[in-house]
Amino acid sequence: MTDSERPLPAGPRVWAWTTISTPVGPLGLAATADGLLSVVFHAEDTGERAAGSVDRLTRRLGSAPAGPPSACHDVLAEATAQLQAYFSGRLRVFSLPLDWSLTSGFNRRTLHELLDHVPYGTLVAYQDLADRVGEPGAARAVGVAMGSNPLPVVVPCHRVVESNGGLGGFGPGLEAKRALLALEGVLPQPLF
Structure with missing residues (x-):
C-alpha cells in the first residue's frame, strides 16, 4: 500500500x-x-x-x-x-505548522530529514539522502518519496539532485525546479 x-x-x-x-x-x-x-x-x-x-x-x-x-x-x-x-526573497526558513497525514513510513522519514537538514541554498543527492535515513541502497526510493511529497516548496524536494550533478526529476516540471533553485542562488537565472 x-x-x-x-x-x-x-x-x-x-x-x-x-x-x-x-x-x-x-x-x-x-x-x-x-x-x-x-x-x-x-x-x-x-x-x-x-x-x-x-x-x-x-x-x-x-x-x-x-x-x-x-x-x-x-x-x-x-x-x-x-x-x-x-x-520575494525575504524568507529562507518556513515556520508553518505542517499536517503530515498524507504521508507515512519511509517517505515521511525522508521528507523530515530533507526539511530538517537541507537548508535554503543547498543541495543533496538522492543517494546522500538515502544514506542519511539509514537506507544506503534506496536512492530510487528517495526519488519516489520526493515525487509523492504533499508539501513541495515548503518541504524542499527541489533541493534533491543527482549525484552526477544532474537536476533529476521534479513532478511540476524541470522549469519550476530550475526557478526554485535559481531563487535560492543555487543555479544562475536562465538566460531566456
Missing part, C-alpha cells in the same frame, strides 16, 4: 483550500487546523485542475473544504504570507 492509498484517521476532516499566484505558477494550498496539508503546483482558482485537486483531497479527507472562518483558514493565511515572502 502506497502512502497515497493509506487511509487517514477515521471520520471526515475539516480543511480549507486556496490558490495563490507565484513566479512558478499558481499554487493550491490545503490546510487543516493541524497545519498546512498540501501544496499543489499548476493549480487554478477554477476549472478542471482545481476541481481535480480538490476532489482528490475531498476523497482522501472524507469531506469538502470548509467555508470560512476556521482555524484552517488561519493556517492558509499564514502559509500564503510565508510563501509570498519566500518568493
